[in-house]
């Protein structure tokens with residue numbers, strides 16, 4: 020590994036740091052873009068060592084190491100994986116590269132955090148789950164919206180029977196960052212993003228959250244997708260969807276609808292769900308994550324984060340009530356729990372590769388249904 024910045028300034032070698040630092044988990048990143056920034060803040064907050072980073076070229080790796088505060092950089096993913104001081108690898112690269120990189124990391128004996136979607140095909144996600152199990156490594160996927168305390172509170176209410184039998188689900192995840200035909204990104208190109216774009220990118224968070232909170236499972240889906248702009252500034256023959264509308268049934272007998280769009284004007288990152296049981300409805304909005312709406316025939320209320328909530332909600336309340344927590348805090352809690360699992364603990368609700376596989380299966384079913392109009396069963400769902 021090189022320990023120089025692009026400008027040739029020396030950086031601190033791990034061997035020169037105080038001894039107590041040596042006990043900290045050594046972390047390496049593959050990928051140096053927007054998500055690497057978010058992950059690096061969480062890694063630092065968990066007091067792990069940012070050992071080194073490998074991006075697409077050595078120059079980019081050096082720049083990312085400098086910008087994100089890593090000790091150094093690696094010339095390639097291979098050299099990062101060969102370094103013994105890297106114990107856990109975060110994979111924050113385009114979707115289509117996840118499978119090979121995650122498999123190589125597992126084969127090198129590393130623990131892995133791999134961005135969602137875990138893979139761009141079901142077969143590859145199945146292989147990764149099997150490989151991580153066989154190697155006995157901790158392997159997680161950042162379904163970070165699970166880490167908002169109020170999401171845990173919603174889940175606890177469902178588990179405690181407060182909502183009654185689940186009747187309906189209404190979920191949406193709306194963004195507008197691809198609103199204009201001039202907006203473009205690697206996610207738009209199926210060769211880097213995979214065959215699904217909007218659903219794989221953000222629908223995956225939505226279905227993960229719905230199954231996590233309700234404890235029910237999506238049994239079958241029927242979907243319509245639309246590509247609003249067949250041509251964007253760089254991608255001239257776009258095949259991935261801007262919009263997906265889904266009808267669903269759960270194993271428990273509930274029915275529901277999902278709307279996922281990356282062309283919804285004014286909606287920046289609005290993940291919203293409302294579930295209705297026989298006794299209570301619960302609504303959550305990711306852009307206002309400190310509250311839950313609790314609907315009742317009589318006694319409807321807006322619950323703000325407060326003392327005395329469920330143990331799991333309190334555990335993730337890293338600041339006292341009245342001090343709003345946001346998505347970076349959720350991210351920090353996810354990474355802290357991943358590292359705790361590596362240390363032998365069993366944190367509640369940690370999204371692992373099996374959960375990544377689950378979202379890949381549902382995405383695959385959505386795309387298959389949109390192609391034929393047929394209802395598609397979600398493979399691997401116990402009835």
Ligand code: SOE
Pocket residue numbers: 194220221224288
């Ligand atoms: C872009 O659509 C994106 O950054 C997603 O990739 C993230 O998973 C989501 O949390 C926010 O939007």
